[in-house]
Amino acid sequence: MTESGRGWGYVVLFSEIGVSLLVTTLIGVLVGYWVDKQLGTLPVFLIVGFLVGAGAGTLMIARLISRFLKSFDPPAP
Amino acid sequence: MSSEQVVTTEVAEAPVPQPRRGRGLSSRWFLIIGAVIVFNIIALIVVPPFPKEGQPGDACAFPVCFIEGTLEFPAPHVVWAPEGSTAPAADQLIVFYPSISSTIFTMWIVMAIVLIVSILLVRGSTLIPRRGQNVFEWFYEFLSDFGVGIAGPAARPYIPLFAAFFLLILFSNWSGLVPPVGRIEELRAPTSDVNITLGLALVSFTYFEFQGFRRLGVRGYLGKFFPVYEFKKGVSAGGIAMFVGLVELMLEFVKPVTLSMRLFGNIYGGEVALGVITALTIAFIPVGLLGLEVMLNAIQALIFSILTLMFIVLAIESHEHEEGHAAEEALEALHGTESAALQPAS
Numbered sequence: 001m002t003e004s005g006r007g008w009g010y011v012v013l014f015s016e017i018g019v020s021l022l023v024t025t026l027i028g029v030l031v032g033y034w035v036d037k038q039l040g041t042l043p044v045f046l047i048v049g050f051l052v053g054a055g056a057g058t059l060m061i062a063r064l065i066s067r068f069l070k071s072f073d074p075p076a077p
Numbered sequence: 078m079s080s081e082q083v084v085t086t087e088v089a090e091a092p093v094p095q096p097r098r099g100r101g102l103s104s105r106w107f108l109i110i111g112a113v114i115v116f117n118i119i120a121l122i123v124v125p126p127f128p129k130e131g132q133p134g135d136a137c138a139f140p141v142c143f144i145e146g147t148l149e150f151p152a153p154h155v156v157w158a159p160e161g162s163t164a165p166a167a168d169q170l171i172v173f174y175p176s177i178s179s180t181i182f183t184m185w186i187v188m189a190i191v192l193i194v195s196i197l198l199v200r201g202s203t204l205i206p207r208r209g210q211n212v213f214e215w216f217y218e219f220l221s222d223f224g225v226g227i228a229g230p231a232a233r234p235y236i237p238l239f240a241a242f243f244l245l246i247l248f249s250n251w252s253g254l255v256p257p258v259g260r261i262e263e264l265r266a267p268t269s270d271v272n273i274t275l276g277l278a279l280v281s282f283t284y285f286e287f288q289g290f291r292r293l294g295v296r297g298y299l300g301k302f303f304p305v306y307e308f309k310k311g312v313s314a315g316g317i318a319m320f321v322g323l324v325e326l327m328l329e330f331v332k333p334v335t336l337s338m339r340l341f342g343n344i345y346g347g348e349v350a351l352g353v354i355t356a357l358t359i360a361f362i363p364v365g366l367l368g369l370e371v372m373l374n375a376i377q378a379l380i381f382s383i384l385t386l387m388f389i390v391l392a393i394e395s396h397e398h399e400e401g402h403a404a405e406e407a408l409e410a411l412h413g414t415e416s417a418a419l420q421p422a423s
Contacts, residue, residue: 009227011376012383019335027331052324059321060328067391071229 013068021057028053110364117360147352153178153270154262184267187248228386235389243382250374253348269348271341278337281385289392302326343377
């Protein structure tokens with residue numbers, strides 16, 4: 001892969017890292033908040049939702065990074 | 078004579094080309110920038126800002142009225158709607174309202190332009206390409222090499238979809254920078270509307286899920302999210318694998334959300350920023366911002382299309398394949414041997 005191609009690849013990767021963490025955490029928090037409002041248990045499920053959302057986002061990013069890096073630097077034959 | 082001396086002598090004898098300063102390019106750029114500034118100033122004099130709900134010619138106080146005149150709500154203007162339907166409020170973000178909006182209308186125009194130009198460029202293709210065909214082939218090969226370089230050889234069959242997404246989104250983004258678009262109600266950059274970006278992301282989502290099912294089969298693809306076979310290794314291993322699988326299933330539905338929100342946020346935010354800066358500073362700073370927007374819009378189109386390609390490749394990779402690779406790489410790192418050498422002798 002050319003240097004410029006690799007550079008653009010990193011741009012795509014970093015962009016996805018930020019948005020994925022934001023969206024998954026936000027979804028977790030909002031779902032947790034909604035559950036808390038229904039059950040009257042604020043902030044138990046809000047915290048659980050935050051942790052699950054942030055954890056899921058981290059997992060998503062880890063998988064994406066490992067897949068991207070495999071493309072950027074394929075193992076020598 | 079040493080090799081360094083030989084090289085020095087050859088270089089000294091060869092005619093030294095005079096480096097070009099690129100004056101032609103600079104003056105051309107200055108001309109373009111000057112033309113945009115003059116255009117902005119003439120536009121301000123000929124069509125002065127007026128209050129959003131008022132008529133052209135009404136008094137408009139600087140800066141509040143200037144800024145308000147450029148601001149647009151996320152919801153697009155409705156060009157055509159079936160009789161009897163009621164329009165939602167303008168400040169609502171995601172609505173179900175079957176109608177032809179200004180963004181859909183602009184997108185049709187962009188689609189028509191992209192299609193017609195592409196057809197005209199490749200019409201009557203010959204083995205030795207002419208100018209138009211050459212340009213199109215060069216561009217397609219550039220995108221193909223770029224896509225395969227980032228997503229790997231498995232992405233090659235999906236390059237046409239990648240190129241189509243890139244071209245459509247690129248010109249949709251850029252359409253918002255052309256003066257009449259966004260200033261008259263019937264025209265607005267398609268990707269500055271979340272309904273359009275969500276639609277594009279759903280097309281992408283449907284396609285990569287479909288390819289996942291097609292390449293791996295229903296059992297193979299669902300096995301990624303419900304790895305029941307892991308229970309063979311024990312209840313705890315199976316339980317953990319099922320939990321990770323369920324999280325991955327949830328993340329599949331996050332993909333279209335991230336795709337659409339990123340594109341919408343960047344394009345809508347860029348348009349609002351450009352409008353406000355233009356309202357405040359009239360001509361000079363907006364030229365720089367316009368150049369920045371041209372580049373950022375292209376990057377956003379690239380990000381959307383590359384991520385679609387990556388998600389397709391991720392969908393068609395089986396779990397066993399990924400894990401097998403990871404295991405091989407780990408063993409190679411440990412023993413420093415080729416993976417083939419680790420295979421048991423038959």
